[in-house]
Amino acid sequence: MKTQSSNTWSNWAGNQTSNPLSIKKPKNEEDVVAIVKEAKKRGLKVKVVGSGHSFTGIAVTDEVLISLDEIADIRNVDFENYTVRVGSGIKLRDLNPILQRSGLAMPNLGDIVYQSISGAISTSTHGTGLEFKTIAEAVCGMRIVDGEGTVVECDTQQNSEVFHAARVGLGALGIITEVTIKCVEAFNLHAVEEILPIGEVTNNFDYWSKTTDHIEFFWMPNTDKALLKRNTRTLETPPRPRNKRHSFKRRWNRFKNEEIKQNFLFGAMNHLGKIAPPLVPKLNSMVVGESGRAEYITTSYEVFASPRRVRFYEMEYAVPVESGIEAFQRVVQLIGELDHYISFPVEYRVLGKDEIPMSTASDKDSAFIAVHVFRNTPFEKYFQGVEEIMGDYDGRPH
Numbered sequence: 001m002k003t004q005s006s007n008t009w010s011n012w013a014g015n016q017t018s019n020p021l022s023i024k025k026p027k028n029e030e031d032v033v034a035i036v037k038e039a040k041k042r043g044l045k046v047k048v049v050g051s052g053h054s055f056t057g058i059a060v061t062d063e064v065l066i067s068l069d070e071i072a073d074i075r076n077v078d079f080e081n082y083t084v085r086v087g088s089g090i091k092l093r094d095l096n097p098i099l100q101r102s103g104l105a106m107p108n109l110g111d112i113v114y115q116s117i118s119g120a121i122s123t124s125t126h127g128t129g130l131e132f133k134t135i136a137e138a139v140c141g142m143r144i145v146d147g148e149g150t151v152v153e154c155d156t157q158q159n160s161e162v163f164h165a166a167r168v169g170l171g172a173l174g175i176i177t178e179v180t181i182k183c184v185e186a187f188n189l190h191a192v193e194e195i196l197p198i199g200e201v202t203n204n205f206d207y208w209s210k211t212t213d214h215i216e217f218f219w220m221p222n223t224d225k226a227l228l229k230r231n232t233r234t235l236e237t238p239p240r241p242r243n244k245r246h247s248f249k250r251r252w253n254r255f256k257n258e259e260i261k262q263n264f265l266f267g268a269m270n271h272l273g274k275i276a277p278p279l280v281p282k283l284n285s286m287v288v289g290e291s292g293r294a295e296y297i298t299t300s301y302e303v304f305a306s307p308r309r310v311r312f313y314e315m316e317y318a319v320p321v322e323s324g325i326e327a328f329q330r331v332v333q334l335i336g337e338l339d340h341y342i343s344f345p346v347e348y349r350v351l352g353k354d355e356i357p358m359s360t361a362s363d364k365d366s367a368f369i370a371v372h373v374f375r376n377t378p379f380e381k382y383f384q385g386v387e388e389i390m391g392d393y394d395g396r397p398h
Contacts, residue, residue: 002070009065011052012070012114013375015309020047026091027070029143029151029177036175039064048175050119051091053112055314056124058170063234068116077102082183088118088176090159101289105185109215111347118176118260124168124360126348126368127304129179129214130321133380134361136167137354138243141180144173147260152218153309155180168358188238189214189231189303194328198332202325209321209350214304216272219328221287221335222281227288227345231303238297257294263309270310270374280341283333312344315383317379317396318360319388321350324367327393333368334385360396368398 010016012249021044026032039046048066049059059065068089076085081130086095092106092113099105108127115125121136141155144166152174199252201217214231266287266330273280319327320341328348335342347370351361361368371386373379390397 001026002033004067004310007047008200009052009059011054013313015054015055015313016057016060018060018065023065023067025067025070029071029145032066032071032175033151034062034144034151036145036147040147040149044273046175048118048171050116050122051114052091053115054123066175068118068175068177072116074098075178075308077104079103082185083180084183085141085178085180085313086117088179089116090117092120094204099183100186100299103186105186105300106181107138107184108135109133109301111216111305112221112308113301113305114308117179118179121167121175121280122169122171122231122377124234124356124358126349126351126361126398128134128211128216128368130209130349130350130352131253132211132358133352133354133358134168136356136359138182139167139179140182141165142176143178144176146174148197151177164355165357168356169184170358172298178380187235187300188295188297189300190234190295191303191305192230192232192262192282192293192295194228195225195289195291196228198224201226201228202329205325212289216347218347219332220284220345221332221342222284222346223288225285225290234297235301236297256309263307267310270343274374274377277341279295280343280366284341285341287322291319311375312372313375313379313383314372315386316347316368317386317395318351318366318392318398319393319395321365321367323393324348324369326351327367327389327395328369330389331386336380336388338385340378340381342371342375360398362396366396370398376383377380 002025007019007023009018024035044065047059047061071087072090073087092115110125110127121139124134127135144152146152152159199218212230213233217228219226271282273283283387305377349368351366353361353364356362
């Protein structure tokens with residue numbers, strides 16, 4: 001077991017920091033048990049951190065902080081039952097390629113893969129698609145160390161009440177040390193991404209969401225355009241490159257889009273907008289462009305998620321799907337009434353209901369509206385206004 005030499009911790013966005021007495025990095029479940037028992041003996045509280053991609057203070061503590069980064073192994077792959085058993089600290093970015101090589105895939109994913117599996121399920125991380133559910137819904141078994149240092153093994157048959165709640169438990173029921181995931185056969189996605197007028201998107205989105213496997217859009221404030229993403233599951237394989245030059249061109253186009261446009265240039269524009277706020281509307285128009293369309297087929301996880309290098313603050317709410325577009329349009333109106341410009345897009349997704357008590361999609365099909373601002377720029381009025389809007393629809397915070 002490692003104890004980190006520096007006792008300063010901050011999350012990815014940099015808006016949450018803490019100085020715990022110690023930061024522990026257990027290598028196995030036995031180490032976790034020992035940490036919990038020692039903390040109890042000393043009267044100390046223990047908190048767990050994943051990859052720090054939550055924007056809340058859920059991992060902030062001045063006592064004992066545990067990182068599960070060292071518990072990140074693949075323990076079993078059951079090809080017959082499509083399950084994989086993993087250490088709770090494994091990152092989704094590492095798990096996905098392993099599953100792919102085994103002919104398996106996660107049923108659904110969010111739009112980043114930096115999280116640990118235990119952090120992703122505990123916080124109700126989700127993707128999009130009305131016929132699909134949160135990442136936590138795919139969990140079929142767990143091992144948890146409770147506050148006494150006792151190991152609890154749970155699934156639908158044993159300790160089922162604990163299992164039912166702990167899939168999205170915010171760490172309140174103990175420290176997850178192992179997760180068993182029900183996977184699906186590996187699949188590709190046929191992706192269609194296009195810039196469309198926001199009115200066309202909102203007018204047609206409810207219909208599209210019922211006829212498309214995975215769908216979402218990003219609207220850039222102070223513009224009338226949105227990026228619409230529609231992804232359809234397929235076993236069709238990507239066309240083989242005609243030659244080495246064609247293969248290089250494909251890789252270059254992807255790098256240019258994901259790294260240069262979506263990260264380097266977008267980050268530069270946000271820095272410029274921070275220095276000169278009146279430029280933000282023009283910069284936003286440049287980001288989204290007037291038109292554009294891309295269509296391709298590739299591995300599911302490569303379509304679901306993309307790199308996020310530009311740091312930001314985010315707040316997301318889930319509302320009943322039938323109220324989603326109305327709530328979004330009120331957010332658009334709010335942005336127009338703010339005394340400052342917003343340089344980050346508003347993201348809109350939909351998801352099928354599940355039966356996990358603390359899931360953001362518990363018991364109802366939901367629309368998810370996420371608002372973002374560039375790091376170290378004003379967000380209080382914006383987020384407070386969005387929160388008030390979502391309250392009118394019994395919104396659930398993520």
